[in-house]
Amino acid sequence: VALAQPIRLLLEYTGTSYEEKFYSCGEAPNYDKSCWFDEKEKLGIDFANLPYLVDGDRKIVQSNAIMRYIGRKHNLCGESEDEIVRVDILENQAMDFRNGFVMMCYTDFITFVDFIIYELLDQHRMFEPTCLDKFKNLTDFLDRFEGLEKIAAYMKSERFMKTPVNNKMAKWGNKKE
Ligand SMILES: N[C@@H](CCC(=O)N[C@@H](CS)C(=O)NCC(=O)O)C(=O)O
Structure with a gap:
């Protein structure tokens, strides 16, 4: 949809008839794009890309060049x-x-700071299980973090240690549970 969508809107608005050609990539995890790449070099378009517009013998790429081309025909360029x-x-x-x-x-926007914040918030939740209840953004964050494939697998594995949080001499979190 994305880059082609303003083009569709402008074609519709200007009453231009057009025919669409879709290239759909495969499913996860490979998102196979061969339907496009098998054709890309054969189209005879300089700098072939998606979207492209074919108008008679004219072949245009770069979405804004396409927009300007249609815009020029309809005096929509200022x-x-x-x-x-x-x-x-x-x-x-x-x-x-x-x-x-x-x-x-x-x-993926995860940075190392997310790991630090997760662990800190989790400690607070262990100390006082209801302390984050009023903060849905934080509980959502904790859920998202725990839902990360590698983290979820680690948490289920024998390697995972939840406690002790602190060293022996601490007043809280010093026990292996
Ligand atoms: N600047 C280009 C970007 C085009 C672009 O990135 N197209 C993506 C789809 S949104 C693509 O898969 N192009 C196919 C290719 O690179 O061969 C434009 O505005 O048209």
Whole structure:
């Protein structure tokens, strides 16, 4: 959907008839993309990429080039120099905005600090089991952390030690349970 969606919206808005061609990747874990890569070099498109637009003999890639091409046909690129500059800035600002969100959607955001915070919050929960109940964001965080495949497997294994939390001389958390 993503990069092609503004193109679809603009085609619909301008009453342009179009035919869609979809390339669907396979399922996890490999997300096989051969349906696209087998065809990519054969399409005769410079810098072949997805999405692409074919309009007669014209083949266009880069979603914003496609948008501008359709926009130009329908006088949707701004008129005065000031308008055109403004449109160009917004086009690129929107791409930065999109890419930030895309990064968030496709990336694992766990850092080493998550491991520290998990362990600390977990200790507090062991000390006082209800202390996080009012903080759903924190209990969700703990659940997500414990749901990580490698962490969940470790916690189920014999290697996992939950206690003692502290050394022998501590007043709390000094016992192996
Ligand atoms: N800057 C390009 C990015 C295109 C792009 O990253 N396309 C992704 C799909 S969203 C892709 O899988 N391209 C196929 C390829 O790299 O061969 C655009 O705006 O069109």
